[in-house]
Amino acid sequence: MLVNANSVDMGFDLENYVKTINKEKYMSDFLEKAGQTWDLVLITEYFDLSLVMLKRRFCLRFEDILYLRSLERIKKERVEEPYTLAKIAEMQRLDIALYDYFNATFWREVEKEEGIFEELAIFQKLNKQVQSFVSKVLKLGTKERTPMFFLQKAGKTSSASP
Numbered sequence: 001m002l003v004n005a006n007s008v009d010m011g012f013d014l015e016n017y018v019k020t021i022n023k024e025k026y027m028s029d030f031l032e033k034a035g036q037t038w039d040l041v042l043i044t045e046y047f048d049l050s051l052v053m054l055k056r057r058f059c060l061r062f063e064d065i066l067y068l069r070s071l072e073r074i075k076k077e078r079v080e081e082p083y084t085l086a087k088i089a090e091m092q093r094l095d096i097a098l099y100d101y102f103n104a105t106f107w108r109e110v111e112k113e114e115g116i117f118e119e120l121a122i123f124q125k126l127n128k129q130v131q132s133f134v135s136k137v138l139k140l141g142t143k144e145r146t147p148m149f150f151l152q153k154a155g156k157t158s159s160a161s162p
Contacts, residue, residue: 004094010034012094027094031101040109041102048127049110052120056113062123066130 008014012030020026040057042050051065079085089096110116 003091007094007098010038010098012098017094027097030094031097034098035101035105038102041106043103043106046106048124049116049120050106052116052123053106053109053113055123056116056119062126065123066127068131068134 004012004014007030011034017023017026040053042054044050051067054060055062055065079088
């Protein structure tokens with residue numbers, strides 16, 4: 001596990017952070033710069049709402065943001081031991097600050113969006129219907145009913161086999 005992986009992915013320089021004397025300022029400067037660099041950060045816990053925000057920002061359609069769930073954990077393990085939680089918080093301090101910053105920013109942006117929760121409900125209903133349909137098709141198990149079959153029928157891909 002890479003410590004503060006999200007911060008590093010977004011450009012945080014761990015080597016300079018370790019060398020700096022004023023770590024709080026270094027971290028707050030990074031958050032400010034990240035806020036100026038990234039207009040919208042999707043929040044996993046609010047994935048559908050994040051996608052609707054993305055749809056609005058980039059003038060997309062619902063079909064552009066539909067998705068199928070895969071590799072989803074059935075049971076999420078929770079750490080409850082206070083010592084362990086404190087150690088994780090200490091090690092992941094930068095990522096926690098990054099998450100808190102963008103989570104607050106995300107909700108400020110959501111508040112500005114008129115009718116977003118109605119749009120979210122429409123999207124979730126549509127996405128659930130698509131997931132249900134695809135699940136039924138895949139359970140049929142015939143070659144003719146694979147997702148590739150439907151894409152070919154819709155003219156989205158060539159019919160040539162690789």
